[in-house]
Amino acid sequence: MSTQQPQQGAGSAPSTDAAPPLSPYAQALGGAVSELHPGLQCYFSEVPDGAVGRGRGTFEVVGTPRRWLWPLLSVLGRWGVLFPVHEVEVPFAVENRRSSTGVLHAVRRFEFRSGSREMTDAVHFRNGRVIDVLGVGGRLRVAFDATVREGALVLSSTSVGLRAGRVRLRIPTAVAPRARVVERFDGVIGRQSVRFTLDAPLLGRIYEYAGSFVYEIEQETPA
Known part of the structure; x- marks a missing residue:
């Protein structure tokens, strides 16, 4: 089969087509994105301009039973x-929107017994890695x-940093908590599942959430 591409005429304008x-x-x-389960392709594709990705579901568990960690988690909660x-x-519920710079902004709303709480983050790509900047003011990076792996997306943390004003502090690897996210599609129930775990050296599991949801891209409705 010939791979020769059609040539433009002398007076034709250059193509303005660009890859999405x-x-x-x-x-x-990279190329491994095609290995994701088809049910995950929507969630991990780019959110188009003027659209929003919305998901709703239930977490089977959120948090930690280690109450002595709760004072620190109260700070992270704020x-x-x-x-x-x-x-x-x-x-x-989760909502994903893309900024003009290509950053993916997400808001997750948890309906706890004590009331609604929101977790915010901004995801971008740098130096071959997914960078997740979390919280109001980007306090955690x-x-x-x-x-x-077997159609599921697996995210494994390589570094954790804190931001205090204009100062950014990288937590030394030896003591930094290790975050792991596994997103897979459960064909039996027809829902996307997510599991987030946070483990600290010597302490083990210090936080987690896990559950399932349905997700779709919708046209943004003006307020």
């Missing part, structure tokens, strides 16, 4: 990162390696 922008996840995965809870069957 890639999401931070697709950029990090930042919109993690929360001082240990609850089951928590309804939640986590770099992830992204891989595909």
Whole structure:
């Protein structure tokens, strides 16, 4: 089969066609993005201009039973990162929007027994990794390696940093908590499932959430 491309005429204008922008996840995965389960392609594709990705579901568990960690989690809760809870069957919703710079902004709303709480983050791609900047003011920054395993997306943290005003502090690897996210599609129930775990050296599991949801891209409705 010939691979020769048609040539433009002398007076023709150059093509303005451009490849659609890639999401931070697709950029990090490269060619492996095609290995994701078809049910995950919508979630990890780029959200088009003028659209919003919306998901609704239930977390089977959120938080940690280690109450001595709750004072620290209260601080992270005020930042919109993690929360001082240990609850089951928590309804939640997520909204994803793309900024003009290609950053993916997400808001997750948890319906706890004590009331609604929001977790915010901004995801972008840099140096081959997914960078997740979490919380109001971008207080927490986590770099992830992204891989595909049996159709699921697996994110494994490589570094964790904090922001205090204009100062950015990287937590030394030896003591930094390790975050892991596994997103897969459950064909039996027809829903996307997510599991987030946070483990600290010597302490083990210090936070988690896990559940399932349905997700679709919708046209943004003006307020």
